[in-house]
Amino acid sequence: MMNKGVDVTSLRVVRGGRLVLDDLTFEVAAGQVTGLLGPSGCGKSTLMRAIVGVQRITAGTVRVFGEPAGSASLRRRIGYVTQAPSVYDDLTVAENLAFFARVLGVGADRVEECVRLVDLVEQRSQVVGRLSGGQRSRVSLAVAMLGDPALIVLDEPTVGLDPVLRKDLWETFHRLAAEGAAVFVSSHVMDEANRCDRLLLMRDGRVIADDSPAALLERTGAADIETAFLDIVAAAEVDR
Numbered sequence: 001m002m003n004k005g006v007d008v009t010s011l012r013v014v015r016g017g018r019l020v021l022d023d024l025t026f027e028v029a030a031g032q033v034t035g036l037l038g039p040s041g042c043g044k045s046t047l048m049r050a051i052v053g054v055q056r057i058t059a060g061t062v063r064v065f066g067e068p069a070g071s072a073s074l075r076r077r078i079g080y081v082t083q084a085p086s087v088y089d090d091l092t093v094a095e096n097l098a099f100f101a102r103v104l105g106v107g108a109d110r111v112e113e114c115v116r117l118v119d120l121v122e123q124r125s126q127v128v129g130r131l132s133g134g135q136r137s138r139v140s141l142a143v144a145m146l147g148d149p150a151l152i153v154l155d156e157p158t159v160g161l162d163p164v165l166r167k168d169l170w171e172t173f174h175r176l177a178a179e180g181a182a183v184f185v186s187s188h189v190m191d192e193a194n195r196c197d198r199l200l201l202m203r204d205g206r207v208i209a210d211d212s213p214a215a216l217l218e219r220t221g222a223a224d225i226e227t228a229f230l231d232i233v234a235a236a237e238v239d240r
């Protein structure tokens, strides 16, 4: 049986009077990297907010490891990285991590582990404000990893990164999944789809496909995920 990390049933979210998530039902498994792909504005960030428990939901349920999303008991078990870097520019890499480690009540040894995890050992004493965009993103990722989370939610973590760094980060996500974490990553870059074990394709607040990349390609007969996505969108329009 699939080991469930996240279980979403009939989720609807209205923001500013507009239906942003429309009747979503899916699961995110532990031990896998699940990609959330879809065009800008389709509702990816809103869905991630609902999973980490910071989004008011209109209807349906979101459970994480069997608990309602947002439960206090889940706080330490979830690592969430938003699109905006949430670290202090005037502190060094190590000082940032030490600060958040104190907030979480985790030890100094974990700080060093997380610095190594995101490959910032050489930069550990540099002020974050003087790092590159990609290095700064990795500091946020390291902060999210401090509590050794069982669910890692990453909102477009590879935006603005060069191809080498992107590859490194995806390898990190797979290493974390291999250690048992449920890794949920959003992207609007379709060529990142092949790096996921499973894909949720979203459009206009709906999940239009939920499958492995290989199964999606086989089902549509498309040569790449972008074409498969367009085929699925076209088929959904015909069904309407």
Ligand SMILES: Nc1ncnc2c1ncn2[C@@H]1O[C@H](COP(=O)(O)OP(=O)(O)OP(=O)(O)O)[C@@H](O)[C@H]1O
Pocket (backbone or CB within 6 Å): 015, 016, 017, 018, 020, 038, 039, 040, 041, 042, 043, 044, 045, 046, 047, 188
């Ligand atoms: N605070 C808000 N009030 C009202 N509508 C909002 C609010 N925040 C987002 N929306 C709307 O909800 C929809 C989904 O936004 P969301 O940020 O979830 O999309 P996204 O897929 O993450 O986009 P992107 O890839 O550009 O980050 C958009 O149409 C957006 O305009």
